[in-house]
Structures are given as structure tokens and as C-alpha cells.
Amino acid sequence: MLDTTNVQDVIFELKMSDMESDISDEEFHVPRLNEDASDGDSDKELQVAYASGLLKPGLVRPITAPAPVINNLDGLKQKLEEIKQTNLEWIERLDVTVQPHNNKENNADEVEDGDTDVHNDFQREITFYEQAKSAVIFAMKRLHGDGVKTKRPEDYFAEMAKKDDHMKKVREKLLALQRQRETAEKNKTNFKLRKYGKQVQHSVTIERHQKKKELLKSVKKYRKGQTKSLDFLDEPDDKQKGGKKLSQLQKLQQQKKLNPKRASKNKKYGFGGKKRGMKRNNNKSANDVSGFKKHVHSKKNTQRPGKNRRVQMRNRNK
Amino acid sequence: MAVQRKRKSKMSRKAKVRKLNGENKVENEEEQVTNELTDMPTVSKKRWTNKQRVLIFTSRGITYKGRHLVKDLRNLMPHTKTDVKMDRKSDLLMVNEIAEIKNCNKCVFLVGKKKRDVYMWVSNVPHGPSALFHMEYLNMMDELKFTGNCLTSSRPILSFDENFDTTPHMQLLKELFIQVFGTPNYHPKSQPFVDHVFNFSQRDGKIWFRNYQIVEENGDLVEIGPRFTMTLARILSGSFGGPVLYINPDYKSPNLIRHLQGKKGSTKYVDKQAAITRRRMEKTDKTFATDETDLLFTTSAETKT
Numbered sequence: 001m002l003d004t005t006n007v008q009d010v011i012f013e014l015k016m017s018d019m020e021s022d023i024s025d026e027e028f029h030v031p032r033l034n035e036d037a038s039d040g041d042s043d044k045e046l047q048v049a050y051a052s053g054l055l056k057p058g059l060v061r062p063i064t065a066p067a068p069v070i071n072n073l074d075g076l077k078q079k080l081e082e083i084k085q086t087n088l089e090w091i092e093r094l095d096v097t098v099q100p101h102n103n104k105e106n107n108a109d110e111v112e113d114g115d116t117d118v119h120n121d122f123q124r125e126i127t128f129y130e131q132a133k134s135a136v137i138f139a140m141k142r143l144h145g146d147g148v149k150t151k152r153p154e155d156y157f158a159e160m161a162k163k164d165d166h167m168k169k170v171r172e173k174l175l176a177l178q179r180q181r182e183t184a185e186k187n188k189t190n191f192k193l194r195k196y197g198k199q200v201q202h203s204v205t206i207e208r209h210q211k212k213k214e215l216l217k218s219v220k221k222y223r224k225g226q227t228k229s230l231d232f233l234d235e236p237d238d239k240q241k242g243g244k245k246l247s248q249l250q251k252l253q254q255q256k257k258l259n260p261k262r263a264s265k266n267k268k269y270g271f272g273g274k275k276r277g278m279k280r281n282n283n284k285s286a287n288d289v290s291g292f293k294k295h296v297h298s299k300k301n302t303q304r305p306g307k308n309r310r311v312q313m314r315n316r317n318k
Numbered sequence: 319m320a321v322q323r324k325r326k327s328k329m330s331r332k333a334k335v336r337k338l339n340g341e342n343k344v345e346n347e348e349e350q351v352t353n354e355l356t357d358m359p360t361v362s363k364k365r366w367t368n369k370q371r372v373l374i375f376t377s378r379g380i381t382y383k384g385r386h387l388v389k390d391l392r393n394l395m396p397h398t399k400t401d402v403k404m405d406r407k408s409d410l411l412m413v414n415e416i417a418e419i420k421n422c423n424k425c426v427f428l429v430g431k432k433k434r435d436v437y438m439w440v441s442n443v444p445h446g447p448s449a450l451f452h453m454e455y456l457n458m459m460d461e462l463k464f465t466g467n468c469l470t471s472s473r474p475i476l477s478f479d480e481n482f483d484t485t486p487h488m489q490l491l492k493e494l495f496i497q498v499f500g501t502p503n504y505h506p507k508s509q510p511f512v513d514h515v516f517n518f519s520q521r522d523g524k525i526w527f528r529n530y531q532i533v534e535e536n537g538d539l540v541e542i543g544p545r546f547t548m549t550l551a552r553i554l555s556g557s558f559g560g561p562v563l564y565i566n567p568d569y570k571s572p573n574l575i576r577h578l579q580g581k582k583g584s585t586k587y588v589d590k591q592a593a594i595t596r597r598r599m600e601k602t603d604k605t606f607a608t609d610e611t612d613l614l615f616t617t618s619a620e621t622k623t
Contacts, residue, residue, distance in 0.1 A: 070565045075555060076486040079447045079563065083493055085368070092368045092503045094512070095476040095496045097483055118522040125528075132517040132530050133537040135477030140535050143512060150512040151535065152469065158509055159470045161393050161542065162459065173462045 366504040373422035380430030396471035396507035451548035466531030466540035481520040
């Protein structure tokens with residue numbers, strides 16, 4: 001086994017910071033002296049490690065084989081010169097290189113970072129679309145300048161890349177999607193209407209009951225002789241202050257005035273039952289001290305005055 | 319009991335047509351029935367000068383997406399030819415010979431490995447450079463989410479990202495793409511109008527290909543056709559061989575990725591042991607620095623307390 005004191009001294013000098021996770025081939029990681037010697041261990045490092053006893057004699061396989069990096073710039077440029085078509089005009093090639101600054105001119109408020117997130121599909125596709133759009137605008141201008149016809153006339157029938165049957169299927173799918181959306185919207189509105197209708201119905205029945213009660217009460221009073229006129233039999237005057245005729249539901253809602261305690265209890269326990277998960281905290285809610293009321297928790301009669309002051313007060317009262 | 323089937327007479331198509339038209343001889347050109355789609359005369363009298371012929375074919379073991387990609391590309395590009403599937407066991411340099419036989423000067427060769435990975439070689443056949451790509455996120459033209467349509471052999475506009483002008487290897491790729499994917503002007507099978515655009519963008523080290531239909535001249539686009547992402551693996555100086563000009567440092571073959579994923583779990587025990595040994599080595603008996611000379615005058619009674 002290793003002599004632990006020697007190893008400890010060595011370790012405090014060297015940096016064990018970059019230890020890789022998948023060490024399967026080697027038993028001991030060879031610590032690095034310099035972090036900028038990234039292309040493998042230099043001779044000096046190996047000598048130090050061997051002297052300290054960390055590195056055993058024999059073949060030590062590296063953790064990962066360094067990936068070969070070849071970038072033969074001259075060769076690439078030479079090949080480019082070889083295959084370049086210098087004698088051809090632009091019309092033969094129709095290539096457009098789009099600069100991103102063209103997009104930035106138009107959308108000044110949509111500031112894009114250097115590279116948009118690749119994994120955000122929608123954003124990525126939009127950038128491709130914008131690039132293609134700029135290219136098309138540029139190319140069209142140039143082609144029209146050269147006198148090349150780009151738009152297919154309506155009566156020009158030719159073989160298309162996708163057959164008519166396929167396009168039919170595509171159209172059907174789009175229509176189906178649209179129909180789905182429409183029905184979903186319809187269902188939502190229907191649900192809301194039904195709910196409202198139920199409320200109205202409920203309020204109407206309540207009002208009817210109330211009216212009946214009132215009527216009976218007034219009849220009783222009349223019979224008992226408390227009121228002498230028979231005005232209650234006439235139709236009630238519906239006109240309110242503003243002169244507007246309110247709906248039955250609105251009238252009921254106006255009459256209803258919940259006191260705040262009742263309202264809070266309703267919120268907590270009513271209309272959907274007891275709310276589950278009310279007593280749960282996350283980081284934000286635990287650290288939230290906005291509910292702390294100082295005047296509730298502070299001691300009444302705030303500060304007790306000091307001894308001298310108390311003595312004075314006592315003397316004054318005497 | 320075997321059913322006796324009538325032997326259908328094998329008549330040529332033209333003979334059938336002749337029969338339908340009556341007993342007239344086919345010497346008059348006017349009475350000859352022309353197939354509207356393939357026998358259409360060339361739209362322009364001008365000759366095509368940019369002679370690009372691309373051979374698109376696959377190796378054996380390709381997935382259905384690879385096959386559809388070949389079909390889609392052949393549909394969109396009139397200057398392409400195809401060949402039968404090549405056996406993967408034969409040498410890669412055989413592709414050069416096949417291209418020569420077909421009289422093609424460019425080649426797009428799709429290789430399918432393990433029935434799941436698709437690679438694409440794009441090469442300038444006689445002497446030129448070739449590039450190997452790993453293909454991902456292949457979507458076919460047939461998918462119903464692509465709602466656009468275009469003329470089958472019209473010339474595309476090729477739109478490139480600004481990243482294609484930065485480094486020499488990207489410039490080389492751009493040149494190669496223009497020559498392979500761009501339809502030559504006045505190609506006999508090409509259609510006259512410009513109604514779609516091939517879009518090449520570089521994102522996250524990969525080249526993304528999109529094909530849009532030009533609905534309006536002001537730039538309204540709808541996506542048509544195949545969609546794929548290419549990760550450059552390497553560029554070779556020769557066609558399917560020769561010295562390596564460029565290796566993409568960020569490229570990891572899918573095999574390697576799968577291998578590493580598999581290995582991740584397997585090293586759990588070994589990592590734990592290594593961590594334990596490291597911890598043991600780092601742990602010291604002394605929690606603070608003490609001078610041994612301080613202990614000189616302590617007696618046994620003091621050390622006990």
C-alpha cells in the first residue's frame with residue numbers, strides 16, 4: 001500500500017481538481033501539475049508522479065484517446081480553387097448568402113442573442129424561415145432585373161412534386177384540425193352559457209320563493225289588521241335609481257352583501273370544497289413575510305419608560 | 319383445382335395505342351400519341367452549359383427514411399440519376415466506378431448502418447473533395463405536416479447562412495452544395511419557373527436543410543419537402559478516399575455516443591471505489607497544524623486531561 005504521509009504531501013502541492021468521472025481503465029488518476037497542459041501528461045508530470053509512487057510501472061492506458069484534429073487549411077483552399085466555377089454567372093447557380101443584419105434592421109425590438117436556442121423548435125424554425133425569406137426577396141429582385149420569369153401562371157399545368165391525391169389528403173387534414181379547434185371553442189362557450197343559465201335559473205327560483213313569502217306575509221298582516229291598504233297586490237315597481245331594468249341575477253347579486261369574514265370562509269371552504277394543498281410551502285412562500293403585521297405582534301403600550309422617567313412620573317402624580 | 323388463366327398478350331405500349339387509334343400506320347407524326355409528361359419538348363431552345371449530373375443511391379441496410387429521402391431528392395432535382403443498392407462490403411472506391419459508368423460527375427451516397435444510422439457522402443467524383451455527414455431528424459416530403467408543393471423539376475434558390483463564408487471548410491461545403499443541389503440552367507428536364515428555395519443553415523455545429531415553397535414574391539413561404547440535419551464528420555481530399563482535409567472535432571459517431579451512454583452506468587462501482595480511495599488519501603489525522611516541540615514538556619498527567 002502507499003505510504004500515506006508522502007502521498008498527502010504530494011497531494012497538497014498538486015491539484016486534484018479535474019478528476020474525471022469515468023475512470024474505468026486506470027485505478028489511480030494521475031494528477032496534473034498545470035491545468036493548461038490539456039493535451040495529455042507531459043514528461044515532467046509523469047516523472048513527478050512516478051517518483052511519488054502514484055504511477056505504477058507498466059503500461060498506463062489513457063482515460064480517453066485524444067480525438068485527432070485535422071484542419072488542413074491550405075489543402076481546403078486548394079480544393080476550393082479546383083472545384084470553383086469561376087466562369088459561371090450568378091443566374092446559373094442561384095445562390096444567396098444571407099447576412100443576419102438584414103433581419104435586425106426590420107425587427108429592432110426583437111433582440112436576438114448571438115445564437116438562438118437550438119432546442120426551442122419554434123424559434124429555430126422561425127430563424128430558418130426568416131433566412132429563406134431574405135434570400136427569396138434578394139433573389140427575386142435580381143431575377144426580375146435579369147428578366148427571368150419566376151411566377152408560374154395559372155394556366156401552366158405541369159407535374160408537381162406532390163401528387164394531387166396527396167395534396168387532397170393534406171387539405172383534409174388541415175380542415176380536420178380547423179374543425180377540431182372550432183368545436184373545442186364551441187364546447188367552451190356552451191359550457192359557460194350552461195353554467196350561467198343554471199345560475200340564472202337558481203336565482204329566479206329564489207326570487208320567486210321570496211316574492212311568495214313577502215306576499216304571504218303582507219296578506220297575513222292585512223288579515224291581522226296591521227296594514228289597511230291592499231297595495232301589495234299591485235305589481236311591484238321595477239324601476240331602480242338609474243332607471244335601468246336589471247336582470248334577475250344582477251338584482252340578487254346587488255342584494256347579496258357578504259361580510260368579509262363570510263367571504264373569506266367561502267373562499268376557503270366553499271364552492272368546490274375545502275382546498276387541498278393549502279398548507280404547503282415552497283421556498284418563496286416560506287420566505288414571504290408580507291403577511292406579518294407589526295401592530296398585531298408588537299407589545300402594547302410599546303416601550304416601558306426607563307427608571308428615571310418612572311420616578312419622575314411617580315413624583316408628579318404624588 | 320388450378321384455375322386456368324388466360325395468357326395476356328404482351329403488347330408494347332405503343333402498339334396498344336396504335337391499336338386503339340385504329341389501323342393507321344405511325345408514320346404521321348400528328349397521329350402519334352405523346353405522353354404529356356415525359357415527352358414534353360424542352361422549354362427553352364438554349365443549351366445547358368453547367369453540366370452537373372448527380373448520382374444518388376444508397377447502400378444496403380438503409381432505413382425507410384433514407385429510401386424516401388432518395389426518392390424525394392430525385393423528385394426535386396432533375397439532374398440526378400439513381401442506381402441499385404450497393405453492397406456495403408465492397409470497397410468505398412467502387413462508388414467512383416459506378417459514377418463513371420453512369421457518366422455522373424457528382425455523387426450523393428447514403429449509407430445505412432445498424433438499420434438506424436444514416437450517413438451521407440457528398441462527393442465530386444473524379445478528383446474532387448468528398449464529405450461525410452451523419453444524418454439526423456429526417457422528415458420525408460410525404461408527411462402531412464408539410465403543406466407546400468412545387469413544380470417537380472424547377473430550379474431552386476439556394477439560401478446559405480453567413481456561417482458558410484467564415485471558415486475554409488464551410489466555404490468548400492457551400493461550393494459543393496451549390497453544385498450538387500442547384501439545378502443547372504436550361505437543363506432539358508428542368509421547369510422554367512422558380513418556386514422553391516433550399517435553405518442551408520448552421521446551428522449548433524450542424525447543417526440544417528429546409529425546403530420552402532415560394533407562395534408570394536414578397537417572401538411568404540410554406541414548407542414543402544424533405545427536412546434533415548447533417549453533422550459533418552470529415553472532409554477528404556479525394557473522392558471517397560484520399561488524405562483527410564478536415565475532421566470535425568465536435569463530431570461523435572452515434573456508436574460512440576451509445577457506447578458512452580452504456581458505460582455510464584457500468585462505472586458506478588469503480589467510480590465509487592476510486593472516490594473512497596481518494597477520500598482516504600485526502601483524510602489527515604491532524605485537524606490543525608501543530609508544532610511537535612510544544613509537546614516536549616507535557617507530562618503523562620497533562621496528556622490524560
